[in-house]
Amino acid sequence: ANLARILMEGKLGGTGRMVILPVDQGFEHGPARSFAPNPAAYDPHYHFELAIEAGLNAYAAPLGMIEAGAATFAGAIPTILKVNSSNSLSTTKDQAVTGSVADALRLGCSAIGFTIYPSSEYQFEMMEELRELAEEAKSAGLAVVVWSYPRGPMLDKTGETAFDICAYAAHMAALLGAHIIKVKPPMEPVSLDAAKKVYADRKIDGSNLTARIRHVVQSCFNGRRLVVFSGGEAKGAEALLDEARAIHAGGGNGSIVGRNAFQRPKDEALKLLASMIEVYKTKV
Numbered sequence: 001a002n003l004a005r006i007l008m009e010g011k012l013g014g015t016g017r018m019v020i021l022p023v024d025q026g027f028e029h030g031p032a033r034s035f036a037p038n039p040a041a042y043d044p045h046y047h048f049e050l051a052i053e054a055g056l057n058a059y060a061a062p063l064g065m066i067e068a069g070a071a072t073f074a075g076a077i078p079t080i081l082k083v084n085s086s087n088s089l090s091t092t093k094d095q096a097v098t099g100s101v102a103d104a105l106r107l108g109c110s111a112i113g114f115t116i117y118p119s120s121e122y123q124f125e126m127m128e129e130l131r132e133l134a135e136e137a138k139s140a141g142l143a144v145v146v147w148s149y150p151r152g153p154m155l156d157k158t159g160e161t162a163f164d165i166c167a168y169a170a171h172m173a174a175l176l177g178a179h180i181i182k183v184k185p186p187m188e189p190v191s192l193d194a195a196k197k198v199y200a201d202r203k204i205d206g207s208n209l210t211a212r213i214r215h216v217v218q219s220c221f222n223g224r225r226l227v228v229f230s231g232g233e234a235k236g237a238e239a240l241l242d243e244a245r246a247i248h249a250g251g252g253n254g255s256i257v258g259r260n261a262f263q264r265p266k267d268e269a270l271k272l273l274a275s276m277i278e279v280y281k282t283k284v
């Protein structure tokens with residue numbers, strides 16, 4: 001029922017497509033890098049209002065952000081409690097658990113959100129933490145959203161988003177029992193030496209974003225799990241809409257866009273989000 005709430009909410013409700021606003025960048029990148037481009041975004045209420053006014057499917061944030069708006073915006077939009085976080089003052093690729101299933105239930109959330117860093121020295125601990133939290137969340141009827149972001153000593157910046165690695169990370173999130181899997185848009189080329197031959201021999205097409213998205217969706221149980229793609233650093237509206245078109249054409253379930261939404265002035269953000277929603281409403 002909670003997963004259905006997310007899928008049925010907002011202007012894309014009932015289409016199987018989603019646009020979600022994630023605001024955990026205060027942890028990940030710090031407040032100034034996140035919110036100084038649009039100071040209204042320092043206020044947690046701003047993000048609830050933005051997500052509600054834009055007609056999005058859900059709003060995802062860490063404990064303090066959800067607590068600051070839970071009473072005012074109760075029932076107005078499905079929320080996803082981000083229960084672990086990293087920060088830019090650390091040199092390790094690890095995450096702290098910063099929220100609980102009890103918090104999510106107390107705050108009326110529809111889901112918990114959890115990040116794993118496949119390839120990090122701490123990946124197995126993160127997967128084990130997720131196993132415990134996901135089991136508890138599911139037994140309480142909450143959906144589980146997994147941010148699967150490869151990073152660690154064996155991956156350079158290109159490797160982190162290479163499409164074989166992205167598909168691998170997305171598949172691991174599916175294996176860990178995620179209902180919704182969130183990855184970065186997959187890029188060329190294939191990175192893992194062990195994968196290069198099979199990608200070449202099997203002619204797995206990675207020549208354009210739509211093909212790469214299709215491969216990631218296939219890796220998530222052939223489309224039996226929901227897959228959404230993050231927006232990344234601030235970029236032009238057309239570039240973001242092109243990405244959404246490729247995600248839609250490749251069978252992805254939508255976008256989870258933070259900085260590209262809340263770092264713009266609100267009227268611009270609402271216009272951009274409305275255009276994204278239109279992309280996901282078109283027939284493919």
Ligand code: FBP
Pocket residue numbers: 022023024025028147149230231232233256257258259260
């Ligand atoms: P953005 O649209 O701002 O990229 O948000 C998506 C997200 O996954 C956030 O939830 C998270 O804070 C951020 O990206 C992490 O980005 P990075 O890995 O580039 O630091």
